Amino acid sequence: MTRGMPAAYTSELAEALAADVLDRFLRYVRVDTQSARGREQSPSTPGQLDLSRMLVDELRAIGLQDAALDDNGYVTATMPATDGATHAVGLIAHVDVSPDAPGAGVEPIVHRSYDGSRIELPRGGTVLDPADMPVLAGKGGHDVVTSSGDTLLGADDKAGVAEIMAAVGYLAAHPELPRPTLKIGFTPDEEIGEGATLFDVGRFGAACAYTLDGSQPGEIQDETFSGAEVVVVFEGVDIHPGWAKGRLVNAARLAGRLLAELPADTLTPETTGDREGFIHPYALSGDAGRAEVRFIARDFDDALLAEHIALIRRTAERVAAEEPRSRVSVADRPQYPNMRRFVDTFPQVVDVAERAIRAEGIEPLREPIRGGTDGSILSQKGLPTPNLFTGGSEYHSVREWASVHDMASAAAVVVRLAGLWAEEPA
């Protein structure tokens, strides 16, 4: 790859932050913090604690004396307010990376002044082709970071971690800059849906917070899916096939029939977008005696989410009713709520973020996120927590990449957020 012309940073502040953000990012992504589903303790994997301990040390080196790691693997620290600032504002990112792509042995590569051409990574035959990646195609001149091709990069969410650390370090080095009380929180196990479950909102002590766990510059997400998991179990009658005539009831066939009878050309992740919800069977297991289908259901509207769950239940019960010797059970549990109704109770939190993003010369993009964040559950727990951009893309894959320029912009937005919150009336 030949070098293009270097792109400008969004501000002098971003430019001043860029080297530290990148330095931290390259250090953090090398730590294997992949989380694992079906955890029996928090965090689910010990590698997350390696990064969390490193962050505690670095926060103390910055001067945040109360930096600590709790028994569940949560890092917290406080940066005191400047005189006259009354608010306490949280800054949150997650240390784990997705279990859905290899996460150990990450060797990041920095492509300085990216020239807009195909990026062929040295391992795994991985190619980042701007023809298929319109967001990457727009980053000509940026410094772009990728993995070596056989692992994910870990920008989700170590970009967010690095941005918060760099912003806090910058504020510590510039005591004249106004800031509210800043509460820092680094969480484990976000990627397995547990990042906020053991988060002690009361002890954290912030009135509102921001996760840095989004993607493109300007994003501010205050609306997420509401999510639920639905597990359907069919029990058949398992008889040796040689003597099965008139007696065998095959649970695997019932599971197949359930999937065949659910909508396929609508209400699926592959056929919906924007504000449409879906039903997604993500795991299927079993045999003739017993078969299990696990679904997630998603919608922005809680009433529609309840309908999706009811559709799975109704269909499963009808399939089972056609074979009276079978049994079926359907269990659903909420996973996370749409944060919108909680964030709406504290409009200041989005308003200040939009002003901080504009102050960085970026147009705010307020779009609902077709997923959940730690902020969904934190908002429900009483800590309104919208999500801000980090500058990473193609998460959970070996093609994951991040723009240093955009990461620097995100860190600059955090510094500006602090300044604006310091001036906010109580």
Ligand SMILES: [Zn+2]
């Ligand atoms: Zn994330």
